[in-house]
Amino acid sequence: MPMIDCVDFSQHFSDYLEGKVSEEYEKLIDEHLAACSNCAKLLANARLVIKSLKSLPKITASEDFNRVLRRRLAQEAAKERAAGLERMLNTIRALPVKPIVVTFAAAAIIAFAAVIIETYVISSNEEKVLYSPRIKPPPFPGSSQTAVYQQKQSTTGPMQIGGFNLPDSSSLFFPNRTIDSTLPETMFQSLRDQFQPVKIIKY
Amino acid sequence: MNNDNKNGSSPSDEELIEQFQHENLYAFEEIVRRYKDQLVNFAYRFLGDIGEAEDIVQETFLRVYRKKKAYRNVAKFSTWIYTITGNLAKTELRRRKRRKILSVSSLGFEDKDYELRDGKKGPEESVDDILKEDIVQRAIDSLPEKFREVIIFRDIQELSYEEISSILKIPLGTVKSRVNRGRFKLQEKLTEYLKEIKE
Numbered sequence: 001m002p003m004i005d006c007v008d009f010s011q012h013f014s015d016y017l018e019g020k021v022s023e024e025y026e027k028l029i030d031e032h033l034a035a036c037s038n039c040a041k042l043l044a045n046a047r048l049v050i051k052s053l054k055s056l057p058k059i060t061a062s063e064d065f066n067r068v069l070r071r072r073l074a075q076e077a078a079k080e081r082a083a084g085l086e087r088m089l090n091t092i093r094a095l096p097v098k099p100i101v102v103t104f105a106a107a108a109i110i111a112f113a114a115v116i117i118e119t120y121v122i123s124s125n126e127e128k129v130l131y132s133p134r135i136k137p138p139p140f141p142g143s144s145q146t147a148v149y150q151q152k153q154s155t156t157g158p159m160q161i162g163g164f165n166l167p168d169s170s171s172l173f174f175p176n177r178t179i180d181s182t183l184p185e186t187m188f189q190s191l192r193d194q195f196q197p198v199k200i201i202k203y
Numbered sequence: 204m205n206n207d208n209k210n211g212s213s214p215s216d217e218e219l220i221e222q223f224q225h226e227n228l229y230a231f232e233e234i235v236r237r238y239k240d241q242l243v244n245f246a247y248r249f250l251g252d253i254g255e256a257e258d259i260v261q262e263t264f265l266r267v268y269r270k271k272k273a274y275r276n277v278a279k280f281s282t283w284i285y286t287i288t289g290n291l292a293k294t295e296l297r298r299r300k301r302r303k304i305l306s307v308s309s310l311g312f313e314d315k316d317y318e319l320r321d322g323k324k325g326p327e328e329s330v331d332d333i334l335k336e337d338i339v340q341r342a343i344d345s346l347p348e349k350f351r352e353v354i355i356f357r358d359i360q361e362l363s364y365e366e367i368s369s370i371l372k373i374p375l376g377t378v379k380s381r382v383n384r385g386r387f388k389l390q391e392k393l394t395e396y397l398k399e400i401k402e
Contacts, residue, residue: 059247059256
């Protein structure tokens with residue numbers, strides 16, 4: 001193999017730095033570096049640059065990252081609901097019936113929406129899951145109720161769902177390890193043994 | 204990133220997103236927990252602004268939440284989520300450039316007053332360390348976008364060339380060549396700093 005020059009070296013110096021050139025080529029580069037002080041200096045500087053980059057401190061998310069994300073997800077869910085209602089209203093408006101009927105129907109829907117939003121968004125505190133309105137609440141005696149659950153004291157060790165350990169702290173959806181019963185049915189079943197109801201909320 | 208365990212105690216990223224696609228909110232939480240810090244670090248190094256970096260990572264998770272069904276298990280999850288963050292960061296950078304052009308009072312890079320990363324510093328981080336970090340960060344900020352992204356992916360986030368190639372959707376050879384040139388450019392910008400740290 002012929003000797004390499006500065007241009008050859010500059011094209012392969014990252015591979016050389018990371019040990020990704022063949023043994024044969026590595027020898028040729030070593031020979032070139034022994035003879036060329038410019039390239040040797042370039043290589044030494046590159047090593048320093050990479051070292052400086054690798055030693056930059058790792059920036060982490062702020063402490064209220066989860067709280068802000070939770071709020072934005074809630075806003076997103078509310079927006080989705082509003083869009084759904086808007087679609088429904090447009091459908092109603094398009095119906096071939098008298099305007100007064102449409103007005104009453106629209107008023108009824110808006111009233112219903114207000115109750116839903118009050119229940120799921122405005123009155124919700126951090127204990128509630130905001131994102132599963134489509135899931136039916138699990139059966140409780142007295143039916144039209146939902147319940148807030150907390151981890152049973154008797155439960156020890158990390159809680160699990162679907163074979164996964166639950167996060168220990170700064171939970172996004174279930175801060176303070178409190179959940180409500182609007183969880184998906186399958187998830188609720190597996191959590192039921194680990195939680196107990198602490199608050200009953202009437203619709 | 205976590206892709207090496209399928210026995211249930213530590214699910215891979217791909218298993219988590221699949222769980223989330225089946226409405227498991229805990230899986231989404233775990234994804235946030237695994238990725239928020241590394242994505243904030245990436246976005247901060249790319250944009251040089253911690254507020255914007257956090258906003259972009261928040262938006263990334265909102266998109267993952269909204270478009271969870273769009274993920275197909277043909278690529279690594281990390282590739283998918285880094286692509287989202289990278290695209291958002293690039294959009295922010297372009298928006299910033301447009302604002303700069305439109306603003307009569309805007310200052311050029313050389314004139315810009317940089318603020319050091321906020322006063323909080325780790326226990327082992329001295330003022331000197333923070334100043335050095337600032338010099339390196341300024342040099343990164345001054346790199347053209349296409350070199351900046353590969354340098355951050357390779358030398359700060361320590362992703363493989365193959366993964367960078369998938370995230371940026373450019374050939375492997377192009378990634379290597381950009382890393383190479385990016386390192387040369389950084390050397391030029393850090394000439395004084397390099398002299399200082401050699402002493």
